[in-house]
Amino acid sequence: xxxxxQMEGPVTLSEEAFLTINxxxxxTGYPSLFWYVQYPGEGLQLLLKxxxxxxxxxxxxxxxxxxxxxxxxxxxxxSVQVSDSxxxxxxxxxxxxxxxxxxxxxxxxxx
Amino acid sequence: xxxxxxxxxxxxxxxxxxxxxxxxxxxxxxMMFWYRQQPGQSLTLIATANQGSEATxxxxxxxxxxxxxxxxxxxxxxTVSNMSPEDSSxxxxxxxxxPSQGNIQYFGAGTRLSxx
Numbered sequence: 001x002x003x004x005x006q007m008e009g010p011v012t013l014s015e016e017a018f019l020t021i022n023x024x025x026x027x028t029g030y031p032s033l034f035w036y037v038q039y040p041g042e043g044l045q046l047l048l049k050x051x052x053x054x055x056x057x058x059x060x061x062x063x064x065x066x067x068x069x070x071x072x073x074x075x076x077x078x079s080v081q082v083s084d085s086x087x088x089x090x091x092x093x094x095x096x097x098x099x100x101x102x103x104x105x106x107x108x109x110x111x
Numbered sequence: 112x113x114x115x116x117x118x119x120x121x122x123x124x125x126x127x128x129x130x131x132x133x134x135x136x137x138x139x140x141x142m143m144f145w146y147r148q149q150p151g152q153s154l155t156l157i158a159t160a161n162q163g164s165e166a167t168x169x170x171x172x173x174x175x176x177x178x179x180x181x182x183x184x185x186x187x188x189x190t191v192s193n194m195s196p197e198d199s200s201x202x203x204x205x206x207x208x209x210p211s212q213g214n215i216q217y218f219g220a221g222t223r224l225s226x227x
Binding site: 032034036041042043044045046049089093094095098099101102103104 | 112117144152153154156159169201203205207214215216217218219220221223
């Protein structure tokens with residue numbers, strides 16, 4: 001079955017630091033890949049997505065590239081802000097299959 | 112993307128009671144789902160809410176504990192029955208797009224439930 005392995009947290013960075021949160025997956029067929037973000041006290045918001053190999057999803061300065069050869073979808077941001085503090089979930093969905101989430105990575109940005 | 116309204120946003124309940132959570136979508140959607148997020152954990156799918164028929168439950172979840180209604184294509188409810196402190200979680204509804212749109216799911220803000 002499908003699975004997502006996500007970088008363990010928590011992660012603490014200083015403002016303006018470079019961020020990488022690793023995500024690798026196992027899936028049948030050609031899944032769609034997602035990053036969701038959960039800000040404190042809120043539900044999940046779709047941050048970005050990629051639906052085929054080599055696609056790059058981007059939003060709010062965050063980027064992730066669908067790498068089929070390494071089965072990865074790492075999240076990156078060049079300069080994080082305090083407002084980026086949240087929990088980040090990597091997820092995938094194969095056609096006809098349910099959405100599978102990683103365990104989540106809690107990110108804290110300190111000024 | 113769909114606008115999903117979920118209520119209540121939070122509640123504190125006594126053990127043995129039941130709580131019904133409502134999920135309203137601003138457009139007709141085929142697929143609606145209910146998830147549980149236990150404290151500090153990822154999301155676990157409870158069931159798929161099917162319009163006009165019984166919900167499809169995941170392993171470990173049963174209809175007697177989590178009855179679900181889906182009377183139309185814009186509305187669903189989840190009831191948490193005979194609650195115990197172990198049911199303290201965030202409950203989220205989501206709606207799904209079809210495969211041609213990338214199988215995206217959009218989530219409501221969640222219901223934060225504490226059971227005393």
